[in-house]
Amino acid sequence: DRAAVYLSDIVRGNVNIRHHPYDSRVWSTTRAYALYVLALMGKPEPAFAEKMFAEKDSLSLFAKTLLLKALHHGKGALSAQAALLTDLMNKITVTSDSAHFEDDEGRSGRWIYSSNLRTTALILQSLLEIGSDNPLTHSIAHWLVEKRKSKRWISTQENIHLFHALNDYFTREEKVSPDYSIVLSLAGDEILKDEIRGDRNKVLKTDTPLGHLKGGDTVPFKIRLRGEGSLYYDLRLHYAPAGALAPRDEGFTIIKEMSTLDGKPLESVTAGSLVVVTLRIIVPRESLFVVCNDPLPAGLEAVNTDFSTESEEDLRRLEDMEDSDRRGWWTGFNHIEKHDDRVLLFADSLTPGIHTYRYLARALTFGTFLAPGTKIEEMYAPEVFGRAAERTVLITR
Incomplete structure (x- = not known):
């Protein structure tokens, strides 16, 4: 009862907000959480829930989700629940094989451990809780599973919401143990035939060359499944380019620059001298498990700055070129x-924004060399990628 009284005081604003570092947006999220917990306790506050719904446009995604749960458990208006659900799904970020939500709590959200993962997990759990049959629930669960692979958490808040969501997803989607046979065919040819009998962890894989197919044709891919249980599948197309590749932006934008230690653009370089290579990567949304491959032209070699033989003065000048607003280790490249x-x-x-990485290279051999375009991609979703322009590098005597 004392807990209910305390939560009721939060809902009614009967707490001294000066004792907390929250802004108005975070306080709204806190009140939405109190409304949700009261509804779970069988003590809903319909009048205050309706008042908050009238102000829904000022709420964060996390707060809207909590309000949706409060209305659901408190038997609130179905029209209000539908409106909140529409607002949430209008903010989803969808890629080729996953979907998630970008937290919008603002800077003060750090006081309540806001994050993309926590917000995405709460929304998925809520979709399952209210019985939504939205097909994007599978893509959201996939994003959470990929996020979980990092084994790094900002807070225990992320842990509890993640496992709550994935447990509910598993309970709903995996009610039946897989017991089926499967046949895959491409262009009428059988490419895989197998069966899964109770083993949810069994992975089937096949590689099929496409050289015999006529370019430009559309061919059918068919799955024939006999039995019961869920099947999760993915298709990947691998290809080798026949000529020079133009820059591409398929989820990332990457720009490669080469300059002198003084920061001047480089037209040519003298053999034996140092070159500063700058990679600027523009990320529109959070991306997981990213690799950036920067090929060097044959006449250049990357300088390992860990070696004591390298000039401390050159290293200092490189460090001076770095941006002053370095990000935390969990938001940028953590392995080089x-x-x-x-x-x-x-x-x-990789968080949304511009990520910059610089390194030194030394010109070794004179001549004209091709520098292939730098490529960045999500390792588990390579169709999300970016490629910089190819260029030639002139090294003189």
């Missing part, structure tokens, strides 16, 4: 590899 012929950048998560 420098090979003889390329530099690889890896990130578990």
Whole structure:
């Protein structure tokens, strides 16, 4: 009862907000949470829920979801629930094989542990709770599973909401143990035939060459399943380019620049001198498990700055070129590899914005060399990628 009284005071604004670092938006989210918990306790506050619904346009996605749950458990108006659900789904970010929601709580949201993962998980759990048959629930669950692979959490809030959502998803979607045979065919030819009997972790895979198909034709891909249970499948197309590739933006924009240590654009470079390579990557939405492959032209070699033989002065000048507003380790590239012929950048998560990485390369051999376009992609969704322009590099004596 004391807990209910406290929550009721929050709903009514009978708490001293000066004792908390929340702004008005976060306070609205807190009141929505209180409304939801009261409804779960069998003590809904319909008048205050209706009042908050009238102000829904000022609420964050997390708050709207909590209000939806409060109305659902408190037997609130179905029209209000439908309106909130529409608002939520209008904000979904959909890629080729996944979907998620971008948290919009604002800077003060850090006080209540806001994140894209927590917001996405709460919305998925709510969709399942209210019995929604939205087909995007599968894509949302896929995004959460991929996010979980990083094994890094901002907070325990992410943990509880993630496991709540995935547990509810598994309970609803995996009621029946898989027990079926499956046949896949492409252009009328059988490419895979197998069966799954109770093993949810069994993975079937096949690779099929397409050289015998006529270019430009549309061919059918068919799945024949006999039995019961859920089947999850994915199709990937791998190809090798026949000529020079133009820059592409299919989810990422990447720009590669080469300059002197003084920051001047480079037309040519003298053998033995240093070059600053700058990669600027524009990310429109949070992306998971990203790799950036920056091939080096044959006449250049990446400088390993960990070696004590490298000039401290050159390293200092490179550091001076770095942006002053460095991001946290969990938002950028957290693993770098420098090979003889390329530099690889890896990130578990890239947040929206512009990410910049610089490194030094040394010109070794004079001549004219082709620099293939730098490519960035999501490792588990390579159709989300970006490619920089190809260029030639002139190294003089």
